[in-house]
Amino acid sequence: MKRREFLQKSAIVIVGTAVVKAAPAVGANGQWSGLRKLSPAQAQTLLVMARQIYPHPKLDDACYVSTIEELDAQAAVSPQTARLIIDGVAQLQNSTGGKFDRLSPEQQTAALEAIQSTAFFQKVRSTEVVSLYNNHQVWKQFDYRGASYPFGGYLHHGFNDLKWLPNPPDSASPRG
Amino acid sequence: MAQYDHSDDSVIVIVGSGAGGGTLANSLCRHGLKVVLLEAGSRYSPATFRNDEWFAFNQLAWLDKRTASGSWRVARDFPNLPAWICKTVGGTTVHWAGASLRLEDYEFKTKTHYSGVGGANLLDWPLTLQELQPYYSMAEDRMGVTRTNDIPGLPGNNNFKVMYNGATRVGYQTVHTGRMAINPQPRSGRAGCMQLGFCFQGCKSGAKWSTLYTEIPQAEATGRLDLRPQSMALQVRHDRNGKATGVLYVEQSGQQIFQKARIVCLAGNSIETPRLLLNSASSMFPHGLANSSGQVGRNYMRHTTGSVYAIFKQPVHMYRGTVMAGIILDEARLDPGRGFVGGFEMETISLGLPFMASFLNPGAWGRDYTRQLEQYSNMAGMWIVGEDMPQESNRVTLNHAVKDQWGLPVANVHYDDHPNDIAMRNYAYKRGAAVYEAAGAVKTIEVPPYPSTHNLGTCRMSAKPGDGVCNKWGQTHDVRNLFISDGSQFTTSGGENPTLTIVTLALRQADRIASECAKRNL
Numbered sequence: 236m237k238r239r240e241f242l243q244k245s246a247i248v249i250v251g252t253a254v255v256k257a258a259p260a261v262g263a264n265g266q267w268s269g270l271r272k273l274s275p276a277q278a279q280t281l282l283v284m285a286r287q288i289y290p291h292p293k294l295d296d297a298c299y300v301s302t303i304e305e306l307d308a309q310a311a312v313s314p315q316t317a318r319l320i321i322d323g324v325a326q327l328q329n330s331t332g333g334k335f336d337r338l339s340p341e342q343q344t345a346a347l348e349a350i351q352s353t354a355f356f357q358k359v360r361s362t363e364v365v366s367l368y369n370n371h372q373v374w375k376q377f378d379y380r381g382a383s384y385p386f387g388g389y390l391h392h393g394f395n396d397l398k399w400l401p402n403p404p405d406s407a408s409p410r411g
Numbered sequence: 412m413a414q415y416d417h418s419d420d421s422v423i424v425i426v427g428s429g430a431g432g433g434t435l436a437n438s439l440c441r442h443g444l445k446v447v448l449l450e451a452g453s454r455y456s457p458a459t460f461r462n463d464e465w466f467a468f469n470q471l472a473w474l475d476k477r478t479a480s481g482s483w484r485v486a487r488d489f490p491n492l493p494a495w496i497c498k499t500v501g502g503t504t505v506h507w508a509g510a511s512l513r514l515e516d517y518e519f520k521t522k523t524h525y526s527g528v529g530g531a532n533l534l535d536w537p538l539t540l541q542e543l544q545p546y547y548s549m550a551e552d553r554m555g556v557t558r559t560n561d562i563p564g565l566p567g568n569n570n571f572k573v574m575y576n577g578a579t580r581v582g583y584q585t586v587h588t589g590r591m592a593i594n595p596q597p598r599s600g601r602a603g604c605m606q607l608g609f610c611f612q613g614c615k616s617g618a619k620w621s622t623l624y625t626e627i628p629q630a631e632a633t634g635r636l637d638l639r640p641q642s643m644a645l646q647v648r649h650d651r652n653g654k655a656t657g658v659l660y661v662e663q664s665g666q667q668i669f670q671k672a673r674i675v676c677l678a679g680n681s682i683e684t685p686r687l688l689l690n691s692a693s694s695m696f697p698h699g700l701a702n703s704s705g706q707v708g709r710n711y712m713r714h715t716t717g718s719v720y721a722i723f724k725q726p727v728h729m730y731r732g733t734v735m736a737g738i739i740l741d742e743a744r745l746d747p748g749r750g751f752v753g754g755f756e757m758e759t760i761s762l763g764l765p766f767m768a769s770f771l772n773p774g775a776w777g778r779d780y781t782r783q784l785e786q787y788s789n790m791a792g793m794w795i796v797g798e799d800m801p802q803e804s805n806r807v808t809l810n811h812a813v814k815d816q817w818g819l820p821v822a823n824v825h826y827d828d829h830p831n832d833i834a835m836r837n838y839a840y841k842r843g844a845a846v847y848e849a850a851g852a853v854k855t856i857e858v859p860p861y862p863s864t865h866n867l868g869t870c871r872m873s874a875k876p877g878d879g880v881c882n883k884w885g886q887t888h889d890v891r892n893l894f895i896s897d898g899s900q901f902t903t904s905g906g907e908n909p910t911l912t913i914v915t916l917a918l919r920q921a922d923r924i925a926s927e928c929a930k931r932n933l
Contacts, residue, residue: 290781360776368764368765369765377787378726378787379764390732392731393731395568395732399725400576400850403567407737408587408588410566
């Protein structure tokens with residue numbers, strides 16, 4: 236499955252250094268496509284939720300979409316997971332008068348704190364903590380380069396390039 | 412490679428191909444003995460490893476279900492992952508970081524030295540450091556440990572620079588890039604370290620010692636090793652005289668096979684080894700094989716651990732280069748004046764961003780947490796590893812309510828910290844934070860223990876049969892042709908990373924088995 240199938244509007248798919256508002260625009264529901272099990276409205280609520288669980292103002296929505304993609308894929312193959320997610324979204328909306336997506340970030344966080352011990356919340360959080368931080372676009376923002384074998388390791392690419400402290404003596408750290 | 416018949420009762424069957432089993436297999440083959448090596452996992456190679464934390468975790472980790480209980484936080488955060496160890500040819504030597512330290516003399520005599528510690532099931536080892544020294548030397552040479560055998564230390568990375576500066580500023584004296592089974596330069600058929608930063612994910616350069624590409628191919632080259640991957644041991648069987656007759660195992664297809672054996676050696680790690688003995692209960696051994704002492708599965712130790720991460724104003728990029736890039740050894744000593752017995756080391760550690768997000772504070776979420784993660788590139792990190800107390804109630808048992816894919820009860824791992832463990836951890840957290848503050852940290856973060864990689868003590872050595880499961884050779888007190896060949900045999904945990912000692916014990920056990928076979932005692 237391609238992540239980009241999820242969002243038709245390329246403006247939202249732009250990744251990298253662009254700074255996007257923490258809360259997606261109201262009425263973004265129609266932009267979801269390619270969902271296998273979840274409705275666009277459910278996907279949208281999950282996206283808003285994902286942004287509040289691991290909020291990074293500098294990351295755009297596309298970085299969070301992989302989490303929704305993963306949840307949707309799991310819901311498509313497991314009726315149990317589908318029920319957990321769909322019921323969870325419904326309860327979250329019920330608890331906020333159907334306005335969760337449009338609450339302030341503080342109110343959204345409070346609504347999530349109220350459900351943080353539920354299986355639904357833990358499902359979303361545990362899925363997100365893997366999918367969000369395993370995203371190479373996110374790595375760029377965090378200055379994490381990841382795999383080094385393809386370019387010969389960090390041996391000649393900065394493994395000991397720290398300059399703001401003195402170098403240890405050879406007896407402690409041979410120059411190699 | 413040899414292929415032995417299932418009815419060949421002249422073979423030695425070893426269960427598990429990691430530090431203990433892989434080393435033992437090679438040594439026995441070199442002694443001219445025939446070995447069948449059963450490994451539950453698949454065979455990979457440096458070519459099929461990936462510098463990718465989650466991919467590698469799914470490729471290499473033991474993910475068959477286990478359960479956890481007790482007051483340790485791992486039971487809450489990772490209820491089905493009490494241990495982070497491997498299911499693959501090479502076992503956890505594929506994943507380990509390479510730190511290779513000998514145990515200290517006093518650590519073999521804890522009952523003697525740690526008097527007054529209540530609630531601990533302390534016991535002196537039935538052997539001494541002196542007896543082990545020649546085998547430690549052999550192990551260091553085979554593994555290519557830096558700062559031994561004229562092998563220089565590794566060059567330190569940025570993470571070590573931070574540790575070194577902070578450590579020396581607070582007065583620590585013994586701080587260097589460690590004794591590591593990682594080649595600085597090519598040696599003994601292994602390449603030199605490329606500072607990949609993915610020691611835990613299987614070393615793609617092969618610079619780090621692992622039985623996967625050292626002991627096991629060497630054993631295969633003798634023509635005496637029959638390695639059987641994807642072969643999960645289910646039960647050790649015995650005859651009416653109480654002698655082990657072989658191992659029942661299951662292939663990936665579900666086909667069950669009974670391999671006859673002259674001798675059986677268990678090296679399935681300190682969780683699977685006792686589980687196998689408990690699952691081998693019979694009318695003659697109703698509480699599990701080799702368990703007349705009732706000690707099988709008890710005294711489970713996992714080292715007193717924890718991590719300290721620190722955030723600096725300027726970049727560190729700790730993930731570049733060897734994961735355990737350096738060590739502070741000053742606290743590895745017996746000094747009850749600190750408020751606890753036993754010693755500990757501080758060793759650099761780093762996690763990539765994907766694992767850092769999962770482990771910096773498991774379960775945490777929200778903006779306060781993500782602000783810390785946003786400082787990832789300015790973080791340095793260290794891991795605390797120290798001796799934990801053996802307790803009878805810390806225990807691997809069979810969880811009859813949960814079955815694995817073969818229908819056998821899974822292992823439950825129960826652990827409660829001993830007050831000594833807590834005192835050591837809290838002291839070590841403070842010392843680690845002091846090191847980083849001396850280097851200019853703006854914030855330090857105490858990180859709880861990860862799922863256990865050092866699993867020890869569940870079939871411990873003892874002089875008296877009533878106190879433990881095996882004797883000083885790893886030979887079980889109850890079944891003379893059954894041996895314990897992994898970290899399960901540790902009487903107490905010591906404060907050092909255990910792999911070097913596991914290899915050392917395996918080399919020594921191999922000589923013992925060979926000589927006993929030659930004398931027809933086995």
